[in-house]
Every structure is written in structure tokens, then in C-alpha cells.
Amino acid sequence: xxxxxxxxxxxxxxxxxxxxxxxxxxxxxxxxxxxxxxxxxxxxxxxxxxxxxxxxxxxxxxxxxxxxxxxxxxxxxxxxxxxxxxxxxxxxxxxxxxxxxxxxxxxxxxxxxxxxxxxxxxxxxxxxxxxxxxxxxxxxxxxxxxxxxxxxxxxxxxxxxxxxxxxxxxxxxxxxxxxxxxxxxxxxxxxxxxxxxxxxxxxxxxxxxxxxxxxxxxxxxxxxxxxxxxxxxxxxxxxxxxxxxxxxxxxxxxxxxxxxxxxxxxxx
Amino acid sequence: xxxxxxxxxxxxxxxxxxxxxxxxxxxxxxxxxxxxxxxxxxxxxxxxxxxxxxxxxxxxxxxxxxxxxxxxxxxxxxxxxxxxxxxxxxxxxxxxxxxxxxxxxxxxxxxxxxxxxxxxxxxxxxxxxxxxxxxxxxxxxxxxxxxxxxxxxxxxxxxxxxxxxxxxxxxxxxxxxxxxxxxxxxxxxxxxxxxxxxxxxxxxxxxxxxxxxxxxxxxxxxxxxxxxxxxxxxxxxxxxxxxxxxxxxxxxxxxxxxxxxxxxxxxxxxxxxxxxxxxxxxxxxxxxxx
Numbered sequence: 001x002x003x004x005x006x007x008x009x010x011x012x013x014x015x016x017x018x019x020x021x022x023x024x025x026x027x028x029x030x031x032x033x034x035x036x037x038x039x040x041x042x043x044x045x046x047x048x049x050x051x052x053x054x055x056x057x058x059x060x061x062x063x064x065x066x067x068x069x070x071x072x073x074x075x076x077x078x079x080x081x082x083x084x085x086x087x088x089x090x091x092x093x094x095x096x097x098x099x100x101x102x103x104x105x106x107x108x109x110x111x112x113x114x115x116x117x118x119x120x121x122x123x124x125x126x127x128x129x130x131x132x133x134x135x136x137x138x139x140x141x142x143x144x145x146x147x148x149x150x151x152x153x154x155x156x157x158x159x160x161x162x163x164x165x166x167x168x169x170x171x172x173x174x175x176x177x178x179x180x181x182x183x184x185x186x187x188x189x190x191x192x193x194x195x196x197x198x199x200x201x202x203x204x205x206x207x208x209x210x211x212x213x214x215x216x217x218x219x220x221x222x223x224x225x226x227x228x229x230x231x232x233x234x235x236x237x238x239x240x241x242x243x244x245x246x247x248x249x250x251x252x253x254x255x256x257x258x259x260x261x262x263x264x265x266x267x268x
Numbered sequence: 269x270x271x272x273x274x275x276x277x278x279x280x281x282x283x284x285x286x287x288x289x290x291x292x293x294x295x296x297x298x299x300x301x302x303x304x305x306x307x308x309x310x311x312x313x314x315x316x317x318x319x320x321x322x323x324x325x326x327x328x329x330x331x332x333x334x335x336x337x338x339x340x341x342x343x344x345x346x347x348x349x350x351x352x353x354x355x356x357x358x359x360x361x362x363x364x365x366x367x368x369x370x371x372x373x374x375x376x377x378x379x380x381x382x383x384x385x386x387x388x389x390x391x392x393x394x395x396x397x398x399x400x401x402x403x404x405x406x407x408x409x410x411x412x413x414x415x416x417x418x419x420x421x422x423x424x425x426x427x428x429x430x431x432x433x434x435x436x437x438x439x440x441x442x443x444x445x446x447x448x449x450x451x452x453x454x455x456x457x458x459x460x461x462x463x464x465x466x467x468x469x470x471x472x473x474x475x476x477x478x479x480x481x482x483x484x485x486x487x488x489x490x491x492x493x494x495x496x497x498x499x500x501x502x503x504x505x506x507x508x509x510x511x512x513x514x515x516x517x518x519x520x521x522x523x524x525x526x527x528x529x530x531x532x533x534x535x536x537x538x539x540x541x542x543x544x545x546x547x548x549x550x551x552x553x554x555x556x557x558x
Contacts, residue, residue, distance in 0.1 A: 069421055091319075091425065098423040109418035112409075123422045174422070184421075 020083040022047045022182055022214040023068060028077035030063055037063050039238035040077070047181075050208055050215040052225040055235035056260065061218040064235065065184055068216065069101050070094045082181070099127065102175030102213075106187040108167040110159035116170050119159065120144065123177045143173040146210070147203060165196035172203055176211060183207060185217040189224045197224060204228050222264035226250075234260070313505045317435060320428040327433050334437030338399045338496075339444060345394050346445045347452050353390060354378060354453025358460040371465070375472045376479030378457040379450070383480070383488045387450040388442070389536050392495035395442060396528035400503040403434055404524035407507025408517035416508070431508075435500040442496030443489035450488060483547045490547075491539050498535060499528045 023045040030038040037060040045051045055061050066072040067079050070086050079087045086097050110119045120140045124131050131139055147169040159167055168188060175183055185204065189197040201224050207213045219225050225232055226246045233243035236256045242249060250265070252258065362374050407430060410416050416426045454476075461467045503524040510520035 066417075071417055071420060091316075095423050095425060098421060101421060103418065103421040105414045105418055107413060109414040111415055111418075112413070113406075123424075126422065126424050178422075 019047065020080070021045060022082065023216065024078075024080040025064075025068070026078045026080070028064070028067060028079065029075050030060075030067065030072065031075055037238055038067075038074075041235075041238075041240055043233055043240060043243070045182075045214060045216055046231075047214050048208065048212055049230040050204065050217065050228050052217045052219055052229040052232045053235055054219060054222070054225050054232055054260070056220055059235045060238050061220075061235055062186060065103075065186055065216070065218050069098065069103055069184060099178060100181045102172075102178070102180040102183040104168065104171045104175050104183065104185045104188055106190055108159065108171040110167060110171055110174070112159055115156050115158055116149075116162065117156075119170060120173045120177055123174060127178055139177075143177055146176075147173050147206075149173065163196075164192050165199055168192075168196075168200055169203060172207065176207060176213065179211070180213065182214045182216065185215065185219075187219055187221075188217060189219065189221045197221070200224075201227050222261060309509070310502070310505050313508070314501055316427050317431050317501065317504075320425055321432050321435075323428060327429055330429065330433035331436055334433050335441060337402070338395065338434075338437045339441040341402075342395050342398050342441075342445060343448070345398060346391055346449050349390060349394055350382075350387075350449035350452035351456040353386060353449075354382060354456030355460050357381065357386070357453070358457030362461060362465055371461075371467055372471045372475045373479070374461045374467065375454075375457065375476035379454050379476055379480055380484055382450045382453040383484045385488075385536065385540070387446045387453065387488045388491035388495055389532060391442065391446045391449045391492060392499065392532040393529055395438070395445065395496070396499045396503075396525055396532065399438065400499045400528045401521045401525050403500065403503035404507040404510070404521040405517055407504055408510030408520040411508060411510045412513055412516060426508075431500075431504045434504055435497060438496035438500035439493050440496070442492035442499075446488050446492035447485070450485070487540075487543050487547050490543060491536060494535060494539055495532050498531045502528045502531060 021044045023043070025041050025043040028038050028041040029036065041064060043051075043053075053061055053064065063072065067074055067087075068081075070079070070089065074087050077087065078085050081097055082100060084097060086094065089097065110116070111122065114122065117140055120143055121136060124136060124139060128136075128139075149166065149169055159170065162170065172183075188200050188204065192200060204215055204217065205228055208215060215228075217225070217228065229246050231244060232246050232249045233240045234249065234252070234254070234257045235241075236254075242252045242254045242257050249257065250261070252261075358374055358378050361377050362371060365371055365374055365377070407416070410430070416430070419426045419429060458469075458472065462469045462472050506520040506524040506527070510516045
């Protein structure tokens with residue numbers, strides 16, 4: 001929580017000299033049966049920045065995300081997190097590396113057998129044995145407050161009793177409970193109304209501003225992508241066909257990206 | 269529109285003998301290939317469970333939760349089915365034994381059958397139907413709603429947190445439930461034999477005491493423990509493999525019960541062959557005086 005907030009451009013320059021990028025993907029390939037989903041992805045995520053991976057449905061965005069956190073192993077290529085290649089790590093090594101991550105799933109993926117409080121307390125109980133009783137309760141409450149979750153959400157209520165936006169915020173509170181360096185967001189605004197979508201966007205920006213978190217967002221929501229992203233990568237048919245600052249991508253000449261963006265910005 | 273402008277349908281490829289043979293071989297071979305594929309995945313799942321079994325932290329709260337779910341949750345149906353199984357087994361055996369004037373041996377015959385075979389098998393089938401389907405449904409729902417993936421991303425190993433306590437709970441509880449089933453069954457048989465058919469209670473109990481050994485009970489309890497491992501592993505595996513929403517979860521639960529039941533019925537014969545020489549020949553428990 002005490003990590004200082006940083007500007008992405010500054011971080012990118014200094015981190016190259018001091019520390020490796022937060023995430024580096026080299027030549028990532030993945031095939032399921034006859035279908036090659038990822039055909040050689042190259043991607044760099046700088047520390048403290050927000051990268052949005054934009055693309056249509058079925059283009060391999062979720063598969064790419066699952067490789068970044070080691071839920072899937074690549075057929076070829078490397079996923080390098082904080083200088084360590086995680087693509088062929090053992091289960092025990094992966095467990096250690098995953099402490100650096102938080103992940104917010106599309107539907108929240110909150111444990112439905114636990115209350116909202118227990119969901120947020122879950123990673124703390126597992127990994128912060130020093131936090132017990134009142135200290136644990138204080139920590140969980142501070143996380144709820146960080147994401148503007150009121151007392152009624154914190155009580156003995158279950159995730160099924162929450163709205164979509166509240167569920168996403170509880171999921172984010174759980175994801176950042178261990179103060180990860182990197183948070184992955186899987187379609188965070190899908191199925192939400194415009195006001196809740198805006199709240200989720202602010203939440204992603206707040207996580208960067210207040211906690212200095214590196215974020216990777218996969219989305220097909222163009223408006224949200226252009227609002228939160230420091231960099232955008234466009235995934236099309238298993239390849240990153242264009243990437244860069246949002247202002248650069250806005251004028252991309254790639255035909256598929258032009259068609260994709262025209263659905264929001266208009267044909268001209 | 270003239271007939272010349274109509275789209276011409278693509279010609280249907282002629283079924284050559286070679287193609288028919290190839291499709292036939294593929295169809296025949298697909299079944300065994302799928303079986304080998306599933307068996308391999310289940311073996312990897314079991315090895316993964318064994319890898320995480322001895323590692324810290326031990327999930328005591330999860331273990332107690334599943335001990336309660338498997339043990340207390342299945343208690344009522346085990347008592348009920350045990351009692352009526354004993355009653356009907358005693359009733360039918362009595363009809364047969366009466367022809368030889370051996371009514372007094374109904375007690376030992378029933379107890380031997382219950383303790384060595386019917387107890388663990390029927391208890392296993394009951395637990396598979398109740399707890400096995402519950403495990404597959406809960407884990408399957410967690411899989412399709414990405415809760416298992418979420419747990420992994422929080423650096424908590426799902427195999428260690430979700431599967432190991434279930435396997436331990438079923439392994440500990442099955443022998444206990446088998447003993448309860450056997451006890452209730454014997455009580456049901458006693459009520460039929462002594463209460464309804466008028467066998468002298470002293471003779472009934474003394475003949476039972478003479479004809480049974482503690483090792484008869486050990487065989488049933490060991491079988492029960494093995495069935496507990498089978499039920500929990502198969503059900504957890506099916507839950508972890510679930511995909512495709514509510515329908516996928518339902519199919520996983522069905523497969524879990526069917527496969528667990530089949531594995532119990534096959535396993536009981538294999539275990540009988542393996543345990544008989546071990547328990548009744550080489551190791552003789554003669555703890556109780558006759």
C-alpha cells in the first residue's frame with residue numbers, strides 16, 4: 001500500500017536501467033488440437049504502466065492472460081515475469097511467482113461459499129500469518145474502503161447478493177490484498193452499465209495511482225481501453241498486429257484494427 | 269431466374285471402400301484412445317494429489333468440514349440402508365437355512381456377509397451417490413465459474429486446498445460408515461431372526477460369536493478406506509474436468525457417480541483377492557478369546 005505512485009513514462013526509462021520489465025513475452029505460441037490460438041506473441045509491459053490488450057471475441061486474449069500468470073504452459077516461447085522465465089516452472093516455483101500477481105476475473109470468480117469479508121480475507125489468511133483477529137479485520141476493512149465498498153457489503157453477505165459492479169470491486173480488493181506488483185484484469189467492463197463501467201475504469205486508474213500497480217487489461221471495450229491505457233496492443237488472429245500509445249493506435253493503418261476502431265470512433 | 273443461374277450443389281464425395289475402412293477403424297479406435305487418454309489424465313491427477321498430500325500447510329478446517337460432510341451427511345442413508353439390508357438378508361437367508369435346520373446360523377452368515385462385502389460395497393455406493401456427486405458438483409461449479417483458477421492466482425494450490433482434504437475425509441470416514449452399516453444391518457437381522465422368527469437370542473448371538481473373527485471386520489474397513497479414496501479422487505477429478513456451464517457440471521456429477529460405482533464393484537473383487545491371503549492366511553488376528 002505504501003508503494004509510491006509513478007508515471008509510466010518515467011518508470012519505463014528508469015526500469016530499463018535498473019530492473020527488467022514487469023512482463024516480457026517472447027514468441028509465445030499455443031495450440032489447442034488443430035487450432036493455433038497464439039501464433040508468436042511478442043509483448044513488453046513496463047513497470048507501473050497500464051497495458052490494454054484489445055481484440056475481438058475468440059482472438060486468444062484470455063489464453064494470453066492465462067499464460068502470463070502460468071495457468072497455461074506455452075507450446076513455444078517464453079513468458080518472463082520480473083526477469084524470471086515462468087513458462088516451464090514447477091508448481092512450487094509458480095506458487096512463489098504468483099505472489100507477485102493479482103487477477104480480476106470477468107465475472108469476479110469470488111468464492112461463493114464464503115462471505116464477501118472472507119473472500120477478501122482469504123489471501124491474507126493464507127499468506128499473512130502475522131495478521132490475526134483485529135489486525136486482520138482492520139486490513140480487510142481498509143481494502144473495502146479503498147474501493148468505496150460500504151459497510152453493508154462487508155457484513156455477513158455473500159457474493160450472490162452483490163451487483164455486478166460491487167462484485168468487481170470486491171474481486172479487486174481481494175486481488176490487491178497481498179499488495180501485488182502486477183494486476184491482470186479479464187474483461188473488467190463486460191456486461192456492465194455505463195456508470196458502473198466508468199467506476200471500474202476509475203478503479204483501475206486508482207490501483208495504479210495509489211498502489212503503483214502494473215496492470216494488464218484484456219478487453220474489447222474501446223472506450224474504456226482509450227480511457228485507462230498507457231499502451232494498447234491489438235490482438236488479431238493470434239498475433240499482436242499493432243501496439244503503442246493510444247494516440248498512435250487511433251491512426252493505425254492496419255485494416256482489421258481500423259475496422260475494429262471504426263465501430264466506436266466512426267468510419268472517418 | 270433461369271435454370272442455368274441456379275447454384276449447382278457440390279457433388280457428394282463417393283464413398284470409396286478405402287474411406288469406409290478408414291472411418292470404421294477410426295470409429296473403433298476412438299473409444300480405446302479416449303479411455304487411455306482419460307486414464308492417463310486421472311493418473312496424473314492422482315500423482316498431483318500425492319505430491320501435495322504431505323506438504324504444509326495442512327488444511328485442518330477444510331478437513332473437518334469434509335469429515336462432517338462425508339460422515340455426518342451420509343449417516344442417515346447409511347443407517348437406513350444398512351438396517352433394511354440386514355433385515356432382508358436375514359429374512360431371505362432364514363428361508364434357505366430353514367431347509368437344513370440351520371436357522372441359528374443366520375446371524376453369523378449375515379454378519380460375515382455384511383462385514384466383509386455388503387457393508388463396504390453398499391456404503392460405498394451410498395457415499396458415491398451422496399457425497400461423490402456433491403464433490404463433483406461443487407468442484408465443477410468452481411471450475412466453470414473460474415473460482416479454481418482464481419484460487420491458483422492467489423498462490424493457493426487448488427489441489428492442496430480442495431482435493432487433499434476431500435480424499436483424506438472420505439478415506440477416514442468410509443471405514444467408520446462401513447462399521448455403522450454393518451452394525452445396523454446386524455441389528456436388522458437380529459430383529460427379524462429373534463424378534464419375528466423366534467430364534468433364541470442366546471443361540472443367535474453365541475453362534476455369531478463363534479463364527480466370526482475380528483479380521484472379518486478388518487477386511488471390510490480396509491475395503492471401505494480404499495473405496496473412500498476411489499470415490500473422492502474420481503469425483504474430484506470429474507469436477508476439475510467440468511466445462512461448459514450447468515450442463516457440463518451435471519454431466520460431471522453423473523460421470524462421478526457412475527465411475528465411482530463401477531470402480532467400487534470392480535475394486536471389491538480385486539481387493540477380496542488381494543486382502544484374503546494377507547488378512548486371513550498370513551496375518552491372523554486372534555485378539556478375542558473364544
